[in-house]
Amino acid sequence: MNKTLLIKFSPYKIWALNLIILSAISWFSFMLVLINSTSMFIEWSINVKSGVSISASLIFDWVSLSFLGAVLMISSMILLYSEHYMKGDTNYLRFIYTMLLFVSSMCFLVISPNLISLLLGWDGLGLSSYLLVTYYQNFSSSNAGMITIMMNRVGDVGILLSLGLWFNEGSWNMTLSGSQPAELICLLLGLAAMTKSAQIPFSAWLPAAMAAPTPVSALVHSSTLVTAGVYLLVRFEPILLVNSMNSLLMISAVSTLFMAGVAANLEYDLKKIIALSTLSQLGLMMVILSMGLPELAFFHLLTHALFKSLLFMCAGEIIHMGGAAQDGRLLGASSRSSPSLMMVFVGSNAVLTGFPFLSGFYSKELMSETAFSQQSALTFSALMGLGAALTAGYSLRMVLLVSKNTSEFMFNPRKMDMSPLVVLSSGFLFFLSVCMGSILFWLIFYGSALMVLSSPQKFSVWAVMLVLIFSWSYLMSNGLNMISPVMTWFNSKMWFLGLITTKKMNKMSYYVGTASQQNMEQWMEIVGPQGLKEKFSLLSAQFSMGQHSSLISSYLMSAFIVIILLLAFI
Incomplete structure (x- = not known):
């Protein structure tokens, strides 16, 4: 009986139950805080030295409590899913505790002001x-983990430098800061947010991190790590987003x-398609943030976390049934093997595209209306419309890849539904x-x-969409022959960001370091002991040659006597 209960209540289920209870408490607190229009701020003062307050503080408002509830709820469902996906893994306890460490760190970040x-x-x-990405302990996981942690360390350095620069404010509490911080602090914290949310030029680590297990x-x-940068800017938007930061964030x-x-x-790897989709949605959130709309960006962050985690779970199950094959061209039999899975997969893609009256519709429709209602350039509106069209394109393409019946790969008939x-x-x-x-x-x-769009704004939306539809139809009718293979390769490789930010940066750092070391060694030889020795040897040789002339010797003696007399009288 005890053995049966032990198997039934596995560590996955126990921790998932704990997390879902904490999530329910967070959502209930969110409702109370939102209805009463209040918040709770807890602070413990540790030490006060040199006029600077060293304190530990926590904040519980509708922003932190709603995000906390979403993180805990998604984490609990993924732990349940992991029990099936990681079945047979001998290191499952290490996996569970590392996941719990990650969730704890995320929760602590959410409530930290x-x-x-x-x-x-x-x-x-x-x-x-890093521990989760390198969980499989193979060559590709190690490379992906190194890229992930090294790029994120750039953002960590930005936070450390801003921590030192904020020392002049008298307190490190940004929520209660009454003054606008220096522009350099805003840029450093913005850099940290861009690295964590994988914005250009720090985008290469997110697709590489797909070497981790699907859970x-x-x-x-x-839904968590990549949204930490967005959450940082949402939380401290009133004091961080200065004009220069807005411009930089908008372009990136x-x-x-x-x-x-x-x-x-242009991608065929199923997990990488979803990772690039996440990257695209993060860019959309950052665009809305740069327009000065943090509540709207946060709303899309919450809805995106729900359907994107579901999309990854469906993709993982399809890959699991397909014998670990991730190429979408080999997974076309999944619609026959698991119709209920395909129903959920198609539904989550519909939410991603913003299908009417699903979760994605409410945030994306509001963001699109806001973007077109702003007094922005036509180019910006066209890029926003193009982003929405590309989202619909890769979502439909992903559904077609895994639902076509011409796959050469046969699914295991025992793994049905x-x-x-x-x-x-x-x-x-x-x-x-x-x-x-x-x-x-x-x-x-x-x-x-x-929000009501004017007639010119409505017609501009239709104009942009018609131009995009006709352009796409023309390209498809010509078989994409107009697009150069080089351009296709360039775009499929994410503008070579992975190559530039890894191998090329390493080579550049090596060459710069080697040249600096050589210059330093030569400079030290010139101004160091060796150089001083050569200079003194030259001077002493010149003095020795001058002493052979009686005239120069008399001049030197006279100068020496004058100096002695001056020192005596002074």
């Missing part, structure tokens, strides 16, 4: 994500949105992906002014 406590959660995310991708690389985000969308339409654990976890997330958008919309934006 000052830089010191935020840095603890930030570094905890970096460490635990890790569903949690770390869709629009470039990321376009680059990731094009690359996803989904297991009960996958049905429970994916079904719950699918229900939330369908309904949660409307619920959050009415809770967060209740009483907001109705």
Whole structure:
């Protein structure tokens, strides 16, 4: 009996139950805080030295509690899914505890209003994500883990430098800061957010991190780690987003949105398509943030976390049934093997595209209307429309890849449809992906002014969409012959960001370091002891030659006597 209970209540289920209880508490607290329009701030003063308050503080408002509830709820479902996906793994306890370390670090970051406590959660995310990416302990995982941690260390350095520069403010609590920080601090914290959310030029690490197990991708690389940068800017948007930071963020985000969308339409690896989709959605959130709309970006962050984790879970189950093959061209028999899985997969893609009245519709429709209602350039509006079209394109392409019946790869007939654990976890997330958008919309934006586009703005939307449709139809009718193979290769490789930010940067650092070392050694030879020795030897030789002349000797003696007399009288 005890053995049966032990098998039934596995560590996965026990921790998933604990996390879902904490999530329910967080959502209940979110409702209370939002209805009463209040928040809770807890601070423990540790030491006060040199006028600087060293304190540990926590903040519980509707932003932190809602994100906390979403993180805990998604984590609990992914732990249930992991019991099925990681079945037979001998190191499952290491996997569970590393996942819990990651979730704890993320929760600590969410409720931290000052830089010191935020840095603890930030570094905890970096460490635990590295351990999860390198879980399989093979060559590709090690490379992906190294790229991930080294790129994220750039953002960690930005937070450390801003921590030192903020020392002049008298407190590291950014929430209660009454003054605008220096522009350099804003740029450093913005750099940290861009690295964690994989914005250009730090985008290469996110597709590389797909070497991790699929449950890790569903949690770390869709709804938590990559959104930490967005959450940082949402939380401290009033004091961080200065004009220079807005411009830099806008350029980087629009470039990321376009680059990731094009690359996803040219990729065949199922997990990498979803990773590039995440990259594209992060760019969209950053664009909205740079427009000064943090609540809207946060709303899309919550809805995106739900359907993107579900999308990763469905992709992982398809790959699991297909014998670990990730090429979408080999997974076309999944619609016959698991029709219920395909139903959830198609539904999650519909949410991603913003299908009417699903969760993605409420955030994307509001973001599109806001973008077109702003007094922005036509180029910006066209890029936003192109981003939406690319999202629909790679979502439809992904569904067609895994549902066509011409696959050469035969699925294992014993692995038919989904297991009960996958049905429970994916079904719950699918229900939330369908309904949660409307619920959050009415809770967060209740009483907001109705946005009505003018006639020119409506016609501009139609004009942009018609141009995109005709352009795409023309390219498809010509078999994409107009596009150079070099351009296709360039876009499919994410503008060679992976090559530039890894191998090329390493070679450049090596060459610069070698040249600096050689110059330093030569410079030290010239101005160091060896150089001084040569100079003194030359001077002494010149003095020795001068002493052979009686005239020069008399001049030297006279000068010596004058100096002695002056010193005596002074």
